[in-house]
Amino acid sequence: MLKTLLAALRANRRAANVLGALLCFALVGYAYYTQRFEALEPCPLCIFQRMAVFGLGVAFLVAAVLPAQRWAGYFAVLLVLLASLTGAGIATRHVYIQSLPPGQVPACGATLDYMWDVFPVMEVLGKVLRGSGECAKIDWTFLGISMPGWVLVWALLLGLLGVIANWPQRTAAAR
Numbered sequence: 023m024l025k026t027l028l029a030a031l032r033a034n035r036r037a038a039n040v041l042g043a044l045l046c047f048a049l050v051g052y053a054y055y056t057q058r059f060e061a062l063e064p065c066p067l068c069i070f071q072r073m074a075v076f077g078l079g080v081a082f083l084v085a086a087v088l089p090a091q092r093w094a095g096y097f098a099v100l101l102v103l104l105a106s107l108t109g110a111g112i113a114t115r116h117v118y119i120q121s122l123p124p125g126q127v128p129a130c131g132a133t134l135d136y137m138w139d140v141f142p143v144m145e146v147l148g149k150v151l152r153g154s155g156e157c158a159k160i161d162w163t164f165l166g167i168s169m170p171g172w173v174l175v176w177a178l179l180l181g182l183l184g185v186i187a188n189w190p191q192r193t194a195a196a197r
Contacts, residue, residue, distance in 0.1 A: 038187035046079030074109030106181025
């Protein structure tokens, strides 16, 4: 069954990439839904994860429109992996901060809007990735996993999808 699924993904590269993009945009849409209708305010790390998942969706769309050539397959894999691992890295940091004991949680910091206005870009990135107290708060879980935990799971699964769907196949002449 797994072999059949892998073969189907590879045979329908464009469809697999469009599916990956739709899943990414649905994840970002759900995050905005929880913000708007369930009053879950995102912390700076949450916002960075949204940007990474959106970027992964864009990477899937780029992969979908690339020609079916060997170089394009490697480029698509690289693009999807870069976006996927970025999202997974940010989510991993967030899960780590959420797992800290109360005495080790960093103090709450300034809002992301304020930081963008006051600090240079690299300093904002550093401050956000170090995390702050609001990033340790767990407001939402599903099956016992927090939202950043699910971002981590989805980023890794979607990255795997992108690699499987886009890795160039050997042709009979190349064997």
